[in-house]
Amino acid sequence: MNAAIRLVDAARTDVGKRRHDNQDDYLADQARGLFAVADGMGGLENGKLASHTVVECLGDVRLGGDFNADALAVAEAMHEANRRIWDLAEKSGQMGSTVVALLIEAQRFAVLWAGDCRAYLLRRGALHQLSHDHTQVQDMVDRGLLSAAEAVGHPMGHVVSRAVGVEPSVEVDGIVDTAEVGDVFLLCCDGLHGVVGDGEIAAVLGDLRPAPACDRLLALALERGAPDNVTLVVIACDQATLQSKPAKAS
Numbered sequence: 001m002n003a004a005i006r007l008v009d010a011a012r013t014d015v016g017k018r019r020h021d022n023q024d025d026y027l028a029d030q031a032r033g034l035f036a037v038a039d040g041m042g043g044l045e046n047g048k049l050a051s052h053t054v055v056e057c058l059g060d061v062r063l064g065g066d067f068n069a070d071a072l073a074v075a076e077a078m079h080e081a082n083r084r085i086w087d088l089a090e091k092s093g094q095m096g097s098t099v100v101a102l103l104i105e106a107q108r109f110a111v112l113w114a115g116d117c118r119a120y121l122l123r124r125g126a127l128h129q130l131s132h133d134h135t136q137v138q139d140m141v142d143r144g145l146l147s148a149a150e151a152v153g154h155p156m157g158h159v160v161s162r163a164v165g166v167e168p169s170v171e172v173d174g175i176v177d178t179a180e181v182g183d184v185f186l187l188c189c190d191g192l193h194g195v196v197g198d199g200e201i202a203a204v205l206g207d208l209r210p211a212p213a214c215d216r217l218l219a220l221a222l223e224r225g226a227p228d229n230v231t232l233v234v235i236a237c238d239q240a241t242l243q244s245k246p247a248k249a250s
Helices: 044-059 067-092 136-142 198-207 210-223
Strands: 005-014 024-029 034-041 096-105 108-114 118-123 126-129 173-178 184-188 230-239
Touching (some): 024 230, 034 044, 034 230, 044 067, 067 108, 108 118, 118 198
Antiparallel strands (some): 096 108
16 A cells, blocks of 8 residues: 655646636645636636636535545536536526546545646656546547647647536546555646646656746746636645645545
């Protein structure tokens, strides 16, 4: 069995260089091991409202320490957010939000998502993309209509095929695996992964602790023109000591 894990995290969000308003939101609840990034859609106020509703529902999740039950509760919070946003859209106009969430309890983790916010894992120097984009271009790649090379820079690459609140119900994808001491997770919106490559992400996560890693990745996005809002959360899995206990659900 893996050694007990202590979580160290940092988060950053920025309006970027071309937007006038930040429609992203995030959750970084280290005490409960629950983290998320949400990217709102639907215009100025509607996008803000949608991403905030997703994060609010995730923040209200009651975790009891049973990992499987808690992972299902996180998924249900996304479904609840979908219902709330769909109802709000009937009054205020169309809105929605992409989201990726990470739950870490003891030696297990779950990633749940809808849309193109991503979860990455750096493990022993190798970067793994844990989530799978729900975009029209990725769907075409999956169906063999486009090659991976043709998908890079595709003009429709930003068009999502799944998001919270744009339909009466939403399908949430998820994976479950074992966390290890030394793992580093990154949750981010497309405002980061759309302009900063995987190799750069791996180098930064491998060289820097969460706070300076967030600063460096945000700086890279801004240096590239940051055409969209940029939001990210970095979570490092350190070995717990006698003076520090691993994060547990409360």
